[in-house]
Amino acid sequence: MPGMWTLETVQKVAAVDSAVWVDVLRLMVLARKVDEQVIRLCRQGQIRGSSFTGIGQEAISVAVAVAGEPDDLFAPCIRNVALHLGRGETPLGIMRQVLARPDGPTGGRDGNIHHGRLENGVYAMISHLGAMISVVAGGVMAKRRHGKDAVGVAFVGDGASSTGDFHEAMNFAAVFKVPVLVIIENNHYAYSTPNSRQFACRHLVDRAVGYGIEGLSADGNNAAEMYVTVRGIMDDIRTNPRPVLLEAETMRMRGHGEHDDFKYVPEELLLLYHRRDPIKLALRAMKAAKLMDDSAFSAMEAEIEAEISQAAKQALSETEPSPDTLTQGVYADA
Amino acid sequence: MPMREITYLQGIHEGLQHVLEHDPESVLFGQDVGAFGGAFKLTAGLQAEFGEHRVFDTPICESAMLGCAIGMATQGMHPIVEMQFADFITTALHQILNNAGTRHYRTGNAVPIVVRAPSGGGSGGGPFHSEELETFFCHMPGVKVVYPAFPSDARAAIVAAVTDPNPVIYMENKTCYRSVKEQVDDRIAPLPLGKARVRRRGEDAVVIAYGAMVHEALRAAAELQESDGYEITVVDLRSLKPYDLDTILAATAATGRVLVVSEGWKTCGFAAEISAAITETGFHLLDAPVQRLTAPDVPIPFAATLETRYRPGAGDIAVALRDLIEF
Incomplete structure (x- = not known):
């Protein structure tokens, strides 16, 4: 049952340095406000096509970003802007990406959330779901051959769990004991398709048994639970290499993209998760623990909003890439 | 060595x-x-x-x-x-x-x-x-x-x-x-990707091929020399992307007659690419239309009788070359 903590979890949460919780909260707020800025730009007609956000799912990415070490590798998907931000991407980089600016992470060659910087350990996704799990596994295998104690984290949704690529990669990682944490963010809908049409097992995490690996579940809207769970797994597989499957229960709070009115999602489900908003939950807990107060939170929000607003303004002032660059860079120079 | x-x-x-x-x-x-x-x-x-x-x-x-x-x-x-x-x-x-x-x-x-x-x-x-x-x-x-x-x-x-x-x-x-x-010998010479190699030179026609078809083409060329006295150039592409258009056009200029051979399927196949590239850039060099000899657009059959008909061989290449030279 989401939200029910064991005594062990409570003790683990209490043992974390309080500064970490401030980082977690700040990063969630940053990601939320970046997404909200992207939605505004989309509505203003500044962005080509649709926009895809991770609103309501920030706690999952943030837990991973804060728990990660510099050598770790990550394969985020479309709900993981918080992972990008937590690994060093800037709001300006995100704005340039969605606006297809030459100085953005893909220089306008790709759009929305299809970006990543290897210097941050982050792979740019492709839209073929499940395809990046084996990539991050291979990257971690290479890092380990080079003497680094890297681990990998791949994010997929409930929809991607149905693909052949998911199965191939899980089995591959299990056979080679690659230290990769595969997180299924079960946000209940793959575009309009509900869980009931996506899989027939009781819980997606049950699939771990079939791969001969451990599977865990966590409340994906509870940042503290996500952090202690992810941190525990990553620390453990770093020294005892093996893949682990983690199902994080959460909810997609908007449409698949901004073009989607998501009328197919029952109102009461959205209301339930609105009350369980990961930022609200974290803020309430931190206030109760005297780690945050209203004025400090307001100051944090104001500072973040100013940075994002400046980033959007800067990116809007730039122009799209020159058409003369169309054929450049298809191949790496031999 | x-x-x-x-x-x-x-x-x-x-x-x-x-x-x-x-x-x-x-x-x-x-x-x-x-x-x-x-x-x-x-x-x-x-x-x-x-x-x-x-x-x-x-x-x-x-x-x-x-x-x-x-x-x-x-x-x-x-x-x-x-x-x-x-x-x-x-x-x-x-x-x-x-x-x-x-x-x-x-x-x-x-x-x-x-x-x-x-x-x-x-x-x-x-x-x-x-x-x-x-x-x-x-x-x-x-x-x-x-x-x-x-x-x-x-x-x-x-x-x-x-x-x-x-x-x-x-x-x-x-x-x-x-x-x-x-x-x-034991020395591995560097092989620049994108460079073809002319395996045999002649002025009557050129076969452009790759993979196993190079060997079928060389057999056909030898047969035709013996039977008809025709001298055939055989270009072994070696690299398909990028491919060596300069060598292809030089052989086209030297012979005026081009047969592209592939054991792949015909429609939208690699032979079509080579044929189109020659026609686009070397039309003035041609004495006859560029010809393709490929596998037909059918799944690859198991029976020896069917597969032998399916896959281009030296005999098929010789027939195609004779037709091309006598065009």
């Missing part, structure tokens, strides 16, 4: 051996390639020589194999993936087309992977162990395709493919594995 005879299969093996010995970042993996030595025994002994860390077996998972290779390549390694049969790449085309092929353009990160694709028919492999899929890969931006025909080139092309910082599909023809032999 002393010369010795090696087969095409040995050429590939020695290329792999050379790379594994000289490039510590290289690894070779695939199904049954380790202690077993591969379905064709091409990798026999490599695991024993270089260890399980460098040469290893995988589960049956073409997509995960290629994804793993992309991950390794983006972290400084040089993975070589053996597909047991080229036919099986079809379950993982997205990893080549969308993942490896787009990555440098989108992110600036190089993906130096080599995918070995044992290809071609002629020995009763039937529809799923005989396919000739170079056209698929040549169609993909960001991907290179090599297709050697001779043992020395097969050896050098492995080295060139691994050295190249891009995804390279290494087409290797199963029919050539043990039937094609060549005298070589």
